[in-house]
Amino acid sequence: MNSSASGNLRVGVAKVDITPEDLTNLNPLGGSFIGVHDPIHLRALVLDDGAHEVALMSADLIEAGDMTPVRERIERELGIPFDHIVITATHTHSAPRIGLVSPGALAHGGPPESDTYTAWVYDRMIGALKEARASSQPARFGLGKGTADVNVNRDEYIAGKWAMGVNPDGPSDKTVWVLRFETLTGDPIAVLLNYAVHSTVVLGTEEVSADLAGAATAYVERHLGGGVVALWTLGPVGDQSPRVALGKLRGATDDERVFAYEAMAAQGLMVGAEAVRVAGGIRELTSTVRIGAAERVLACPMKEGVDVMEDMIQEKVDAVDLRLGLVTINEVALAGVSGEVVTDIYRRLQRESPLANTLLISIANDRIGYLADDQSYARNTFEVNGCPIVQGYAETGIVDGLVGMIRGTLR
Structure with a gap:
């Protein structure tokens, strides 16, 4: 866990258009889009307390797969630490995907056109972060x-x-x-x-x-x-x-x-x-903040998907990586998880978190599939069928992992 003494907050933002010009084979549900109804964007937020800088990016995409390559590039080119970067997708199903599908994940794969689009969006991310930094102000x-x-x-x-x-x-x-x-x-x-x-x-x-x-x-x-x-x-x-x-x-x-x-x-x-x-x-605002950030990766036994969409070709592996990311701003925790978390897992996290203001961010830095609570496995719900993790690992891993990470910020 990286945290610091309180400092003065600086904030920078940027918004860039990521609407593809060529729509060929970019529909994640198969084939090509027939047109553009409204543009899609990437939005970037950079926060700095004088000791630590974090970058949050949200893109109008169905999913952002393994963001490791671009996060490594951001660290290399901009100096923002790897575990201080959270990239998420809004999960609009009427937009492309970016990033590779992680081994064992149940996610929408993409043809070569998706790889080309991904590389272009990565460049836009770098540009957006540079723009956000340039606009940073108290x-x-x-x-x-x-x-x-x-x-x-x-x-x-x-x-x-x-x-x-x-x-x-x-x-x-x-x-x-x-x-x-x-x-x-x-x-x-x-x-x-x-x-x-x-x-x-x-x-x-x-x-x-x-x-x-x-x-x-x-x-x-x-x-x-x-x-x-x-x-x-x-x-x-x-x-x-x-x-x-x-x-x-x-x-x-x-x-x-x-x-x-x-x-x-x-x-x-x-x-x-x-x-x-x-x-x-909101009446109580402060310019004095302490920012913290951390990441934890849990190797969880893989479960095969059942009755999932044809384009979700799951690579058979022993374990699938579940990524947990955390950004804290004073007593607010932004808790990221690399999948689509169901309501009851979040309710448990809220009960057990030492911070009352704990927000959960699904699809953070990857999307490996649905992440179902243990009790629902007996019902074979849609989310259970699309969950790539064996019962007993996702819920406990998410809650215990994030609670431990949050506690680390309070020391």
Whole structure:
């Protein structure tokens, strides 16, 4: 664990367009996108307390695979330590993927065009971090939280088995976490928001889109103004769907497209408006911070996927790496996990964490698949079938690992 005595906070941000010009074979669900509905972006946030610098990046992509190569490049070229870098995807299913699939992971693979796109995005990441550093200025930050009833549990018992559906009685975290970063005179610089929902509202249109997450961040940026950058991070998203979605993999009609984008805008507005409300109500902000960062990699016994999508070709290995990343800002913990964590694991983490303000970031620095709680294995839910880790290792590894890492910041 790397932490330091308190220092004065400096914050820098950047936002760059990562919309591909050539859409050939970049649809992670197979084939090519037929067009671009709205652009996709990479957003970067650099925090510095005078002793430690951390970089947080959020990209409008379905997933970011193993980010080791680009994190090593960032450390080499910019001097930001490897374990001080968190790269996450908003998980819009209407955008490409980047990065390699880790051995044993259950993730969407990509053709050569995906590798070319990945290399281009990596260059954009370096550029964004340089831009963010150049814009760095004295700042203060504060935390707030609200709620939005946009997500719903998707594990429904249908015709004698568990399937993907709508289960309003299932576990669902409605919290909208908001970190506000502003100048010393009160002008907003950045908002980091955290919410648990799949951006699958317009899946089936076969058009590039930032989907629900993009609609929410665009709303925040538009309403706060002043060049503010809003970063979307995923909470415990593994078992959470949007309440309203097109519900198709491909082949949407014109009328269905109209419906999908209306639903995207409406639900994005709900989360974005709540984030704006919460950000505006944060009264306790400080420029005196202590930043900490750490990473832990757990080798967990691999479980083969069951009834997963055809493009998820899982490499057979003895163990799959589960990455845990942590960034702390005073008494706030941003706890990253390299998969889609389900709600009950996060609830346990919240109960056991020594910091009440513990936010979970799914798909942090890799995406190895769904990460299901131990109790759900007996139900063979969608998340269990898509989990690459044997029962008894994911939940305990995540909770015990992150709690231990957080405790390390308090020494």
